[in-house]
Amino acid sequence: MKAIAVQPGAGVPDVVERPVPEPASGEALVRIHRVGVDGTDYEVIEGSHGGVPEGDDRLVLGHEAVGVVDDPNNTGLEAGQYVVPTVRRPPPGIETNEYFERGEPDMAPEGAYVERGIVGAHGFMAEYITSPAEFLVPISADLAPWGFLVEPLSITEKALEHARASRSAFDWQPNAALVLGTGSLGLLTVAMVAAADDFERVYCLGRKDRPHPVIDVIERLGATYIDSRETPVDEIPTASEPMDLVYEATGYAKHAFESIDALAPNGVAALLGVPSDWEFEVDGGYLHRELVLHNKAIVGSVNSNRSHFEAAIDTLAELPDWLLEAIVTGIYGLESVDRAFPHATAHAATADDESAGTPDDDTTIKTAVEFTTI
């Protein structure tokens, strides 16, 4: 079968030939329909994040997939059922551990998991994959064409759940939310927060020049675009309003610290990005004091578990078609894999990297690879 693999740090992804996997006991064989591409894939490609499975020199990419059960292999799944696979698995040679037993592999520390398509395990960019049935989340046939968006949506489901939990010891009454980043994760989050009951006003920060399709999406969602070149994060409370929630999806480390300033009293910043080392000066006394005197919180969040995938499928069902069509700017077959990875050779930054600097003129938002049509 065909698969898309990469030697991290040493090349661009290309199509390789691999044997069709054989499902072990408890595993189903899944025929892959579509797999999304995101910033993490670019980090894996450039070698700054993740790594190949032991004993291999290439990694099959892909962690945002949707497929159809080809051989249920007595797992209880039905042939023809569309499914979205979750990402984390127990490390090689370990059947399970306490985090997987609790259904919370997203809370497992390093060493207690591998991530398919990211670190230590091959991903989903292949014609067929096998997976234990417990890691395959059913999705309806009508949502299946967009099923590769479930994984990124699940990331935000978890982050918002943790952010809200951090404010659950009191009667939090949020109004305004700010999303940092205009990548696909940022835009999906703007849509989710705009649709949520607890936020009346949503803002999204980026560095795009008007006119731009991304700004059109933000505004059609009823949100307000903020240009980071005109309004730095820490000036947003004065220029717009203080934010009850800041959702950071840029991986730009200064934003994490500036978010403390952007928050309203009792607000929470959810951090999602994975920056590299970067030393800079902060007014640590001020930031510390600001966190304390205004009861502010910062919550880091990574990965997601099956409950978040299930919530994400419900969320996906509510998102308007125009939004999905606007965000997914290209779906490419194996014959044009290079078009699915437009940034793989162009630069090393992540797709969601929205650091201040030169304008981002790229109109690509989200791409996917299609292995079979449905």
Next chain:
Amino acid sequence: MKAIAVQPGAGVPDVVERPVPEPASGEALVRIHRVGVDGTDYEVIEGSHGGVPEGDDRLVLGHEAVGVVDDPNNTGLEAGQYVVPTVRRPPPGIETNEYFERGEPDMAPEGAYVERGIVGAHGFMAEYITSPAEFLVPISADLAPWGFLVEPLSITEKALEHARASRSAFDWQPNAALVLGTGSLGLLTVAMVAAADDFERVYCLGRKDRPHPVIDVIERLGATYIDSRETPVDEIPTASEPMDLVYEATGYAKHAFESIDALAPNGVAALLGVPSDWEFEVDGGYLHRELVLHNKAIVGSVNSNRSHFEAAIDTLAELPDWLLEAIVTGIYGLESVDRAFPHATAHAATADDESAGTPDDDTTIKTAVEFTTI
């Protein structure tokens, strides 16, 4: 009547003469028994925090009090009932606001409250005070001698409640807790965390040379003393173990950032200190990434509300007498007020300031002023 007042930044506290206050409708008249002294009092004395009520040039100090109802004034309280007053009140001229209506004045932003004895309202270091009955929390006669510890205990009740809430979206299984600071708040917190069901091992960081009564208290509580001059906060995971909870009670801003390193995956740092501005360099990329990849959280916490005072009274009832006697190193009458404020002229740091540096040889832990015996 006698009261203890200060001109912030311009002097040391001294005894002044004030008229006995008249309770307004809904207020009771309380005869004050004892009032504790803490780091915030020293910040007020030196003028770095808080401020006098409008139209006054001196502030009556004191926010950790216990007294006895002298005139219930038809509030429903009974004469002779011991009470602990809470600290925040609506600003002058405002009867209430949404935060007070919800019973959560601790979550009110600046401008939506005054704090008795700290900012904008006279405190409890007086022979008599008046207070709306809703801000007077009943305490039993046998606990009343230690009732001035209820306010600091309530600060930790709130901080721990918020820290635990931040971890409530998943099955948090903490084991180890680290308290930064060996002041009275730090020691009371060590006792509370050591008695809690969710922490098996408790550590307390300070900079005292052995032998020292504070180290004796830590060890008698079953906790482990860590000398910050030997083991910086960010090296604690290697030297001891990673911490599921870090409770910062030093006001030393670098600790807030180093705590991210001290935390175990899924851990939370509760920040309590109120440092001044201080610029320094951090590896912001690393700290941001560490928060995200290990699902860590930081929760700032200030003040407390009536529910935390009630929980603190329950906690106080469980604390052993030897601990209270060890922590309260002096109770002084009005004739020796200077002994109740041993640091008021010596230096400008807060009582809980545990920044790395010269050893702290002081054996004073907690003092209180006694206005009447009971």
